[in-house]
Amino acid sequence: MNDVTFADLGLGPNVLKAVEEAGYTTPTPIQMEAIPHILSGGDVTGIAQTGTGKTAAFVLPMIHRLARGRARARMPRCLILCPTRELAAQVAENFEKYGKYLKLTMALLIGGVSFKEQEGLLQRGVDVLIATPGRLMDQFERGKLLLMGVDYLIIDEADRMLDMGFIPDIEKIVAKLPPKRQTLLFSATFPTDIQRLAKSFQINPVKIEVARPTDAAKTITQHVVHIPSNDAKAKRTALRRVIESCDVKNGIVFCNRKVEVDIVAASLQKHGHDAAAIHGDLPQAFRTEVLQRFRDGDLKLLVASDVAARGLDIPDVDHVFNYSPPPKDEDYVHRIGRTGRAGRSGKSFTVVSPSDEKSWGFVLKMIQQDVEEYMPEGLLEELENLPPEERSSRGGRSGGSSRSSGSSSRGRGDRPERGRSRRSSGDDAPKVEAKEEAPKAEVAEKADVAEKPEPSEKAERAEKPKRQRAPKADKSEKAEPKEKAETAEKPARSSERSSRGGRPPRDQKRKDDDLILAPAPERVKGFGDDVPAFLKR
DNA sequence: AAAAAAG
Numbered sequence: 306m307n308d309v310t311f312a313d314l315g316l317g318p319n320v321l322k323a324v325e326e327a328g329y330t331t332p333t334p335i336q337m338e339a340i341p342h343i344l345s346g347g348d349v350t351g352i353a354q355t356g357t358g359k360t361a362a363f364v365l366p367m368i369h370r371l372a373r374g375r376a377r378a379r380m381p382r383c384l385i386l387c388p389t390r391e392l393a394a395q396v397a398e399n400f401e402k403y404g405k406y407l408k409l410t411m412a413l414l415i416g417g418v419s420f421k422e423q424e425g426l427l428q429r430g431v432d433v434l435i436a437t438p439g440r441l442m443d444q445f446e447r448g449k450l451l452l453m454g455v456d457y458l459i460i461d462e463a464d465r466m467l468d469m470g471f472i473p474d475i476e477k478i479v480a481k482l483p484p485k486r487q488t489l490l491f492s493a494t495f496p497t498d499i500q501r502l503a504k505s506f507q508i509n510p511v512k513i514e515v516a517r518p519t520d521a522a523k524t525i526t527q528h529v530v531h532i533p534s535n536d537a538k539a540k541r542t543a544l545r546r547v548i549e550s551c552d553v554k555n556g557i558v559f560c561n562r563k564v565e566v567d568i569v570a571a572s573l574q575k576h577g578h579d580a581a582a583i584h585g586d587l588p589q590a591f592r593t594e595v596l597q598r599f600r601d602g603d604l605k606l607l608v609a610s611d612v613a614a615r616g617l618d619i620p621d622v623d624h625v626f627n628y629s630p631p632p633k634d635e636d637y638v639h640r641i642g643r644t645g646r647a648g649r650s651g652k653s654f655t656v657v658s659p660s661d662e663k664s665w666g667f668v669l670k671m672i673q674q675d676v677e678e679y680m681p682e683g684l685l686e687e688l689e690n691l692p693p694e695e696r697s698s699r700g701g702r703s704g705g706s707s708r709s710s711g712s713s714s715r716g717r718g719d720r721p722e723r724g725r726s727r728r729s730s731g732d733d734a735p736k737v738e739a740k741e742e743a744p745k746a747e748v749a750e751k752a753d754v755a756e757k758p759e760p761s762e763k764a765e766r767a768e769k770p771k772r773q774r775a776p777k778a779d780k781s782e783k784a785e786p787k788e789k790a791e792t793a794e795k796p797a798r799s800s801e802r803s804s805r806g807g808r809p810p811r812d813q814k815r816k817d818d819d820l821i822l823a824p825a826p827e828r829v830k831g832f833g834d835d836v837p838a839f840l841k842r
Numbered sequence: 843a844a845a846a847a848a849g
Binding site: 388389390415416417437438439440442443465468469470471474560561562563584585610611612614629631632633636660664 | 845846
């Protein structure tokens with residue numbers, strides 16, 4: 306279409322080389338517009354969804370601009386704020402990938418990982434600080450961090466920050482920054498709250514909006530599976546049959562609740578599927594690893610809460626399954642937008658039980674589209690013969706105890722990190738192989754085994770649901786030489802502290818090779834696109 | 843009727 310290349314945008318040779326090696330030649334629209342502006346020092350407000358190449362649109366020019374100059378102790382030069390840990394880690398990966406020919410130092414400041422290492426990096430000084438708000442504030446308040454040296458501020462996924470209630474934190478943080486700085490703000494949508502934010506944080510920003518109507522929408526074929534029962538087991542059966550009726554290479558199963566994620570993942574595993582769970586109550590190291598395996602193609606089904614609905618760049622997802630429609634209709638497009646990316650085709654399937662009809666109705670209303678009805682062969686018959694079990698959602702009988710088990714667990718066991726380290730010795734032992742079996746074990750019985758949970762069983766269940774286990778130790782390779790530390794902080798190493806005493810820190814399988822992790826196979830032409838047209842209605 | 847993020 307256009308002949309513009311990355312080289313035309315004013316990026317330096319070192320950056321270009323890394324881009325080329327990553328397999329990219331043609332900038333996406335947002336990159337084409339944003340990069341020159343950013344290089345010239347101006348503020349940019351970018352309205353773009355993930356998958357439009359937004360991340361590289363700021364990472365590339367930032368690397369270029371940071372190439373000159375040096376970081377001072379505790380004074381990062383560039384601050385990037387992200388709503389979730391995974392997104393922050395993803396941005397960090399981009400800096401590594403494209404900054405490999407430049408000596409930029411970087412720290413990833415996210416929760417769920419040890420303070421110590423982060424402190425060390427901060428103390429030495431970093432060029433780039435990528436953070437989620439909570440941990441950033443924490444470190445700042447401990448005095449480990451000075452923000453008056455920040456020349457560049459980037460707020461990523463601003464609208465999601467808003468949803469998550471981070472805006473007050475953001476404002477607090479920005480107040481500590483020097484007024485003379487370059488500020489880039491990215492958001493998928495541009496509601497008035499975000500406009501206000503842009504106005505107060507930025508100076509004469511250039512507004513870049515990439516709408517990618519039509520084309521993406523048709524790369525996703527949507528399906529809905531209406532089932533007659535609200536029974537949880539029926540839903541899982543339906544989900545499973547739907548999955549089995551598809552030729553899935555790589556799929557994400559979205560659930561609305563964290564417990565559901567655990568249960569559904571356990572259920573799928575129990576039925577022989579290669580599945581693992583990811584949600585915010587799981588230990589960070591586990592989250593990191595599961596995601597990495599999924600990206601590497603070592604995991605077929607990612608069972609996820611909406612932590613994974615937005616922003617994560619996972620190439621090559623060919624199927625998205627919704628165990629239920631999302632409670633907020635707009636999350637639907639984010640979920641299904643995980644597939645059909647970069648011009649590839651994708652399919653989505655949403656299981657809708659009678660009690661889901663209402664939320665499904667909202668979804669239909671918002672997408673203003675027809676969605677194809679789908680029903681795997683023999684599913685209805687199977688469901689009819691299914692012995693009823695738990696009343697899936699609402700009301701129901703004396704389910705009081707079983708229900709409350711979920712919430713009570715939330716009260717205390719909720720801190721995965723802590724829980725993990727507390728019992729670390731116990732956890733460390735059996736791990737190696739039990740890894741992905743871990744979180745499942747607890748929910749397993751809840752999942753599909755418990756036909757009719759007995760009171761006693763319920764009771765005991767009530768006190769364990771939360772004890773997720775840590776990811777496997779994996780003595781695969783430990784290494785992690787000191788010099789590595791100054792290049793970058795990897796999410797992978799999140800769990801080092803957990804190991805008690807003599808054990809080598811657990812480590813992810815990947816650490817150095819994550820530079821290559823973004824499978825750059827056929828994506829030679831752009832960074833992908835996505836987001837159906839109806840998103841911006 | 844959810845999730846996420848600090849401990």
